Amino acid sequence: xxxxxxxxxxxxxxxxDNELSDLEIRKIEEDLKSSPDLRKKLDDFxxxxxxxxSSVKIVKENPFFxxxxxxxxxxxxxxxxxxxxxxPLTAIITLSFIIMVILKYNPGIINNLVEKQKSNIAGxxxxxxxxxxxxxxxxxxxxxxxxxxxxxxxDSKRQQYLYLSSNSKNGNYFEISSNRQKISDNNxxxxxxxxxxxxxxxxxxxxxxxxxxxxxxxxVLVNEKNIVAINPNIWNFNKALVADLVSxxxxxxxxxxxxxxxxxxxxxxxxxxxxxxxxxxxSASNDNYxxxxxxxxxxxxxxxxxxxxxxxxKKFSNQITKMNxxxxxxxxxxxxxxxxxxxxxxxxNFKVYMDSNSFRINVPNAIVPQFPMRGFDSIASKLSKAGDxxxxxxxxxxxMNKGKNFYYKYFYSDSANGAKFKSFNFDSTFTFGNHKLxxxxxxxxxxxxxxxxxxxxxxxxxxxxxxTAFNQKELQEEMLQVQRQLEEFQKxxxxxxxxxxxxxxxxxxxxxxxx
Amino acid sequence: MKNKxxxxxxxxxxxLNLDDDFSLIKRFIDGDESTFNTLILRHKEKVRNIIYMTxxxxxxxxxxxxxxxxxxxxxxxxxxxxxxFTTWLYRITINKCxxxxxxxxxxxxxxxxxxSEEELGYSPSTDEADVSEIVREAIKKLxxxxxxxxxxxxxxxxxxxxxxxxVQCEIGTVKSRIxxxxxxxxxxxxxxxxxxx
Numbered sequence: 230x231x232x233x234x235x236x237x238x239x240x241x242x243x244x245x246d247n248e249l250s251d252l253e254i255r256k257i258e259e260d261l262k263s264s265p266d267l268r269k270k271l272d273d274f275x276x277x278x279x280x281x282x283s284s285v286k287i288v289k290e291n292p293f294f295x296x297x298x299x300x301x302x303x304x305x306x307x308x309x310x311x312x313x314x315x316x317p318l319t320a321i322i323t324l325s326f327i328i329m330v331i332l333k334y335n336p337g338i339i340n341n342l343v344e345k346q347k348s349n350i351a352g353x354x355x356x357x358x359x360x361x362x363x364x365x366x367x368x369x370x371x372x373x374x375x376x377x378x379x380x381x382x383x384d385s386k387r388q389q390y391l392y393l394s395s396n397s398k399n400g401n402y403f404e405i406s407s408n409r410q411k412i413s414d415n416n417x418x419x420x421x422x423x424x425x426x427x428x429x430x431x432x433x434x435x436x437x438x439x440x441x442x443x444x445x446x447x448x449v450l451v452n453e454k455n456i457v458a459i460n461p462n463i464w465n466f467n468k469a470l471v472a473d474l475v476s477x478x479x480x481x482x483x484x485x486x487x488x489x490x491x492x493x494x495x496x497x498x499x500x501x502x503x504x505x506x507x508x509x510x511x512s513a514s515n516d517n518y519x520x521x522x523x524x525x526x527x528x529x530x531x532x533x534x535x536x537x538x539x540x541x542x543k544k545f546s547n548q549i550t551k552m553n554x555x556x557x558x559x560x561x562x563x564x565x566x567x568x569x570x571x572x573x574x575x576x577x578n579f580k581v582y583m584d585s586n587s588f589r590i591n592v593p594n595a596i597v598p599q600f601p602m603r604g605f606d607s608i609a610s611k612l613s614k615a616g617d618x619x620x621x622x623x624x625x626x627x628x629m630n631k632g633k634n635f636y637y638k639y640f641y642s643d644s645a646n647g648a649k650f651k652s653f654n655f656d657s658t659f660t661f662g663n664h665k666l667x668x669x670x671x672x673x674x675x676x677x678x679x680x681x682x683x684x685x686x687x688x689x690x691x692x693x694x695x696x697t698a699f700n701q702k703e704l705q706e707e708m709l710q711v712q713r714q715l716e717e718f719q720k721x722x723x724x725x726x727x728x729x730x731x732x733x734x735x736x737x738x739x740x741x742x743x744x
Numbered sequence: 745m746k747n748k749x750x751x752x753x754x755x756x757x758x759x760l761n762l763d764d765d766f767s768l769i770k771r772f773i774d775g776d777e778s779t780f781n782t783l784i785l786r787h788k789e790k791v792r793n794i795i796y797m798t799x800x801x802x803x804x805x806x807x808x809x810x811x812x813x814x815x816x817x818x819x820x821x822x823x824x825x826x827x828x829f830t831t832w833l834y835r836i837t838i839n840k841c842x843x844x845x846x847x848x849x850x851x852x853x854x855x856x857x858x859x860s861e862e863e864l865g866y867s868p869s870t871d872e873a874d875v876s877e878i879v880r881e882a883i884k885k886l887x888x889x890x891x892x893x894x895x896x897x898x899x900x901x902x903x904x905x906x907x908x909x910x911v912q913c914e915i916g917t918v919k920s921r922i923x924x925x926x927x928x929x930x931x932x933x934x935x936x937x938x939x940x941x
Contacts, residue, residue, distance in 0.1 A: 235923075242923035246897055248904045277926045280933075281898040284879035288789075288796040288805055295784040297806065298813045 238270055245274045351529050354456050354522055358533065360446035361391075361457075363542070369438040372445070373417040376470040377619045381449060383457065391449065391457070393467055401464050401597050404589040405457070405521070416623050423622065424478055424485045437477060441470050444511050447533045450518070458518040458531060461597040465513060468600060469506035471612045489622045506602065513601040519579075519592065526579045528596060765829035772820055780820070784813055787830065790900060791837050797895040798841040800884055808844060812837050827909055834902070834910035838892060845888065875936075882932040890925035893918050 237260070243249050244257050261267050291297075312319070331338060361367070366385045375381050375393075383389040388407060395401040417438075421431055448466060450458040478486045516530045580591040600606070765786070768779040788809065795808045815836050823832070883891060892911060896902045904922075908915045 238927075239920055239923040242926055243904070243919050246904070246922065248919065273930060274926055277930055278898055280879050281883065281894065281929065284876040284883075288792050288802065290789060291792070291806055294788050294792070294806060294809065295781055298784055298810055298817075299781065301810055301814060302817055 241271055242274050245278055354520055355531055357452045358450035358458055361449035361451050364451050369435055370417045372438040372442050376474055377616050393464060400591060400594050402589050402591045419623050423489045424482045430481050437473060440507055444507055447535050450533060455523055457521045460518050462514045464597050465510045465600050468609055469510045471616055472506055475615050489619060509601045513598045526590060766825060769823050780817060787833055794837050795841055797899055798892060808840050812840050831906055831909040838910055878936055882929055885932055886925055886928055890921050893921045894925035897922055
């Protein structure tokens with residue numbers, strides 16, 4: 230409706246300007262006769278037109294205007310003014326041309342600049358890198374734990390550890406976190422006792438470990454800027470150390486060796502004179518390191534001069550000892566990065582998973598050098614199994630069973646007092662991941678009765694809300710499996726108790742693991 | 745058929761008449777530059793008035809008019825005789841004014857806020873102000889797209905067709921804009937209804 234009225238008023242305005250066709254004029258004049266409102270509107274338009282026309286001052290004439298224009302036409306425009314409007318375009322074209330010429334004759338200039346900046350930053354991070362062995366004051370026990378627990382302390386106070394591992398799903402990866410295997414101490418001693426080694430044999434073990442310790446010096450470097458540089462060959466060192474230790478154990482006391490490694494195929498160590506693999510692995514080392522800084526991870530070449538470092542230590546031992554006392558390594562990530570559960574470091578294909586307690590870095594397989602021994606891959610899985618068995622042995626070693634609330638004996642035999650029951654399948658329990666189980670034991674373990682499913686449930690809940698975010702699903706499935714097995718085991722034990730006569734019976738043939 | 749004849753009647757005399765704009769331009773193209781002076785003399789006041797009405801500033805009139813005629817001089821050789829010379833001339837004039845207003849707008853961004861407040865705070869006093877001044881201020885308050893067609897119509901007396909070509913829009917748009925300009929002007933001048941309307 231309003232639009233119609235507006236259109237009518239619009240026509241009325243044009244009528245005042247005498248801009249309508251004959252037909253429109255006739256139509257509007259008819260409407261005007263019948264509508265007083267329209268007549269009033271027409272008056273308004275006429276008044277507005279009148280006051281508009283009359284109000285505007287006509288500008289004063291300028292008799293010299295044409296002379297002025299003629300003069301300006303005669304004045305030749307300066308040359309540079311003709312091109313004034315092209316100045317920005319000319320500048321852009323010139324600049325582009327200069328850049329093209331530079332790139333034509335120096336095609337790598339941009340890359341060089343970027344690389345220079347990168348190497349400057351990398352150079353800053355690489356300054357004053359020292360072997361972890363020296364800074365963290367590693368012992369033979371630490372080297373031994375590196376073999377079977379894949380961990381190396383990063384500081385002398387043993388607050389942070391570097392954990393190495395690899396699996397088929399994630400490939401090689403390492404983690405930096407606080408110590409999570411508090412109960413797995415004194416393992417070297419257990420190994421020695423388990424094998425019943427004499428002094429001479431102990432020295433051989435020490436010598437073996439010392440040799441690895443020496444070689445590991447250049448594999449993990451740290452500095453006061455909280456930088457950790459890891460040579461990817463360290464995974465091979467780990468495998469070689471396990472192989473050498475297992476080989477040594479089989480060689481030195483085959484009977485006792487069965488106690489430590491009760492299951493598994495030992496045919497992989499038939500040669501008692503198997504050479505130490507450390508030299509072979511050492512030959513595969515290259516100068517490529519993975520640098521972990523609080524704000525980035527990158528892979529770059531770095532040459533660590535071990536001899537020079539040793540000489541420096543000899544020369545400046547006093548000063549270095551003082552410096553070393555002041556140097557407290559404490560790796561901390563940029564707190565802003567923690568909110569990202571995982572991210573890929575630029576260009577390096579490193580996958581990083583982190584939370585507030587630890588972080589894990591998946592290392593591309595291509596970075597890790599090939600193990601320098603043909604056919605070693607087929608042995609590797611068996612060595613992994615051997616590692617699992619040693620951890621099981623270590624955990625059940627009599628010294629560990631001192632706690633009041635934890636009573637669990639590992640029955641080597643499947644018979645007790647003539648009664649038979651299925652032996653608990655430890656293999657399946659431990660193969661799911663000894664790290665995780667160790668972590669379970671490490672956390673306030675005494676408050677839980679291991680064989681009590683209710684307590685175990687609490688324990689599981691406690692851990693599922695912990696920082697194992699990156700493995701939670703996998704761990705959850707495996708822990709539920711453990712839970713089911715434990716429940717079954719408890720039932721069997723209860724059934725077994727019913728079968729035992731009321732009077733106390735001293736079993737004659739209960740045989741514990743002989744250590 | 746009738747229409748064709750009418751067209752011929754309209755166009756032929758224009759070419760034949762030596763005094764009209766087209767013949768002057770033809771002579772200019774043929775090399776007689778003195779005819780350009782005649783074109784200036786003929787149209788300078790209209791151009792100056794349009795500039796004055798659009799910009800409402802005496803001092804700028806001659807400078808911008810000079811720019812208009814210089815542009816005409818540079819491009820006259822390429823004139824295509826498809827529309828009236830005045831339509832082309834007014835279009836150049838309005839475009840020059842728009843260019844100036846655009847520059848002023850950009851410049852005003854950098855002016856202090858205080859200055860613009862003072863400008864906005866203008867309120868004419870009815871007792872002392874000249875009636876024409878009040879109307880001029882009211883016209884100034886109209887948006888540019890309404891103000892120019894209104895002034896071209898009411899002051900310069902251009903037809904809707906000429907205005908449409910000058911401001912480069914449809915005739916219907918010109919009709920609508922002039923109507924809206926008058927409605928707005930009436931609303932602005934409502935406080936002075938008794939004195940003016």
